[in-house]
Amino acid sequence: MRSESLLTDHAMGLAKAILDIVAPCLSEEERHEAFGMFFEAAKGVLLSYEEKAERMRQRVKPSAS
Secondary structure, X not given: OOOHHHHHHHHHHHXXXXXXXXXXXXXXXXXXXXXXXXXXXXXXXXXXXXXXXXXXXXXXXXXXX
């Protein structure tokens, strides 16, 4: 079962962590744009992980659905 708020929280945390690493190399405007790109990328990867994990759970315990 996927939790959108949990996924969003973790995507934001990951985006902030990455931004903190590269922030010294960016202007304020670039930081804002980069955060949005990092967030979208992180959310996409986390969504993909959730989908694959759910398929794996279904294969391991097919009667649990």
